[in-house]
Structures are given as C-alpha cells and as structure tokens.
Amino acid sequence: MKVLFVCSGNNRKVPVFIVQQEDELKKRGYEVDYFHVRGKGITGYLKNHFELTQTVKDGAYALIHGHYGLSGLLASFQRRLPVVVSYYGSDLNNPRVRIFSQLANKLSTAAIAVSPTLVNHLPNKDKCHLIPCAVDSMVFQPVPKQQAREKLQHSGRYYFEQGKKYVLFASRFDRPVKSPELAFATMKRLGDSFELIEFNNFSNEDVVLFFNAADALLLCSRTEGSPQVIKEAMACNRPIVSTDVGDVRSVISKTKGCFISKATPEHLAAALSEAVRFESTNGRDAIVMAYETNATTQRIIRVYEKAIRQFEIKNQ
Known part of the structure; x- marks a missing residue:
C-alpha cells in the first residue's frame, strides 16, 4: 500500500x-x-x-x-x-x-x-x-550523566561546570507558546547555581545526550497536546517538572522524581529544587509499556x- x-x-x-x-x-x-x-x-x-x-x-x-x-x-x-x-x-x-x-x-x-x-x-x-505517538525506546535510553556530559564537552557542543545544576528547557526560546519567559523567571529565582539549556537544533544523538546530561527537564508551556519531549525524557529516566498541560499529568504523575507544578516562577523553582535531588527515575518502565x-x-x-x-x- x-x-x-x-x-x-x-x-x-x-x-x-x-x-x-x-x-x-x-x-x-x-x-x-x-x-x-x-x-x-x-x-x-x-x-x-x-x-x-x-x-x-x-x-x-x-x-x-x-x-x-x-x-x-x-x-x-x-x-x-x-x-x-x-x-x-x-x-x-x-x-x-x-x-x-x-x-x-x-x-x-x-x-x-x-x-x-x-x-x-x-x-x-x-x-x-x-x-x-510512540517512543523509540531503542533510541531514547538512559546514559550515565557524566558520560553524556563528557561526550558533549569533547565534541564542543556544550560545557558543564562542576557543581552547577543543568535544566533542559523543552523547546526553543523563540516559541512564545512554550513560555520561555516563565522559564527565565524561574531560573532567576534559583540563582547562578542553575543553568537553562535551550532545546534547539539537536540531532537525534544530541537529544539523547542532552536528556541524560541534564539534571532535569522543564516544560512550562501554555498549551500542549501530548508532548513527545516528555515521553522521550521519561524513556531516559530523567527527572521532569511540567505545568499541567495536555496529557502530561497522566504520563508522569506516578513516577517519583517527576512533578506537576503551577505555572508560576515560585512553584516551578520549588519543584525543580526537588527534582534535581533525584539522580534518575524509573520513568522508562512506564513509557516502554504504554508507548x-x-x-x-x-x-x-x-x-x-x-x-x-x-x-x-x-x-x-
């Protein structure tokens, strides 16, 4: 056909x-x-x-x-x-x-x-x-955080400072519907010990490495359907903080280290502070089963x- x-x-x-x-x-x-x-x-x-x-x-x-x-x-x-x-x-x-x-x-x-x-x-x-949408669990897999960071640094794609917490923003910064300004305000509350990474023009290999190199994923969109980035991060066992949009609550709510937050800098900052305490999650189990x-x-x-x-x- x-x-x-x-x-x-x-x-x-x-x-x-x-x-x-x-x-x-x-x-x-x-x-x-x-x-x-x-x-x-x-x-x-x-x-x-x-x-x-x-x-x-x-x-x-x-x-x-x-x-x-x-x-x-x-x-x-x-x-x-x-x-x-x-x-x-x-x-x-x-x-x-x-x-x-x-x-x-x-x-x-x-x-x-x-x-x-x-x-x-x-x-x-x-x-x-x-x-x-399905998730290709053969592509999106957990990688040790340090290994992922070393690969990105060795290729010159990003530099990670010792002692900093890195938050991967779930989109490009030039998309208003993804609320980048809310993310910036959240980072300001968290201070210089946190850094926000823009999700922009990554190859498939880069996406997997950045998921695993980051301490948490942040999604603070105004609206969503069923954001693929959430499921892909889950398949990599990453901690997540998200506003209550689309089907995100049903996807992450039962996974420790993943949080639904109100769409304010105060609430998102508090959730991220908690999320980065988790080295990893078991989100992959739920994703492989459902998607x-x-x-x-x-x-x-x-x-x-x-x-x-x-x-x-x-x-x-």
Whole structure:
C-alpha cells in the first residue's frame, strides 16, 4: 500500500515523530511519500490545493494521511482518496486555527488524536481514534550523566561546570507558546547555581545526550497536546517538572522524581529544587509499556484499513 503524508514544508524539517511513523510503516511493507505544504495560515495552505490534486490524480496512492489540522483540511478538499487526519495539539489548542481543524474532522474519513483533551475539541468524535505517538525506546535510553556530559564537552557542543545544576528547557526560546519567559523567571529565582539549556537544533544523538546530561527537564508551556519531549525524557529516566498541560499529568504523575507544578516562577523553582535531588527515575518502565512502537504502528494501520473500507463503501 502506498500512503501520501501531507505536512508543512515551511521549516524544511519533518518532525521526528512523523519520520518515525514513516520508518515503521516502511518496515511493514508500506510505501510513504511526502507532499510538503508551502505557505502559512489557511490561505497559504489552500494555495497548494491544485498541486495536491495533481499529485494524487493518477491513482498511485491508497490513502492520504494529513499531519496536523490544516494539512488534513487541505487533503480533505480532494475527493479521490480517503483521508486520515492526525491532531497533535497546536492545531486544536490555537483558537485561530481550531475551526479549520474541526472542519477537517468533519470532511475527513478518520482522525487520530494524541491525547484525550484533543478528542474533546473534535465535533465528530465517533470517527476519532486516540493513539499517542510512540517512543523509540531503542533510541531514547538512559546514559550515565557524566558520560553524556563528557561526550558533549569533547565534541564542543556544550560545557558543564562542576557543581552547577543543568535544566533542559523543552523547546526553543523563540516559541512564545512554550513560555520561555516563565522559564527565565524561574531560573532567576534559583540563582547562578542553575543553568537553562535551550532545546534547539539537536540531532537525534544530541537529544539523547542532552536528556541524560541534564539534571532535569522543564516544560512550562501554555498549551500542549501530548508532548513527545516528555515521553522521550521519561524513556531516559530523567527527572521532569511540567505545568499541567495536555496529557502530561497522566504520563508522569506516578513516577517519583517527576512533578506537576503551577505555572508560576515560585512553584516551578520549588519543584525543580526537588527534582534535581533525584539522580534518575524509573520513568522508562512506564513509557516502554504504554508507548511501544510496534503496537502504536499496528493501531495506525488498522485506522488506515478501516478508513479505506469506509471510503469504498461510501463511494460505491
């Protein structure tokens, strides 16, 4: 079966969790191509309509998988193929694009949401499947902290001072929705013995090393769906402090060394002071059990197969 992934091409880099889906589908005999959307906002996306219809008109594809709501809406305006839309958070949490993402839910054949809170935003819940993104536990593994720091220092990617506590911020500093200013205010309360590391342009190897080199991960976003960075840090047995967004509470709440905090510098600083006392956690056990790659991929394949059957019946 040949599947067309539709996703934004504005950043010139496909999110890791989408590439992981592609890789897992290929392992099971699927062919996957990409249609990269050029342009921003609903107008920018819809300008790609003609090119997309030309891409699928020869019948080479069995199904289109739109990643994020606007990609799903664009895909749903062609009527040749069934469309599955995956929702990841920003497409439904952002009021400016929510209505368009909801329209995609109405027009598409099936939907996948990565957290229960996102399902609640969808008008056609009966066609929605709750499937969180998988975590590749073979990639995201615990590494001794000192070993991780020595590798990063030896390559010149970062320098760690003796006696300092290092907190890995869960995103880039230029994304307002991730509340970097709140993180900066939190660090100011903790003083010079703490340093904040920006999560920016890391290779897969770097991500694993920085997770393991840091004393804790900090996520203080305004909104989230099912943040992959939380699950990946859990797979590396790292302490975590997070605001109560998306599905984070359900993912980390039972793991010692991981904390849900109010979104204030005072509360986040107190939680981080506690978190860095933990050298590691046992979060990996919960992640490997709940977000195993093979089981997640099989669930996505079942959604594909059902969507194709429904589309064929509807168009007989």
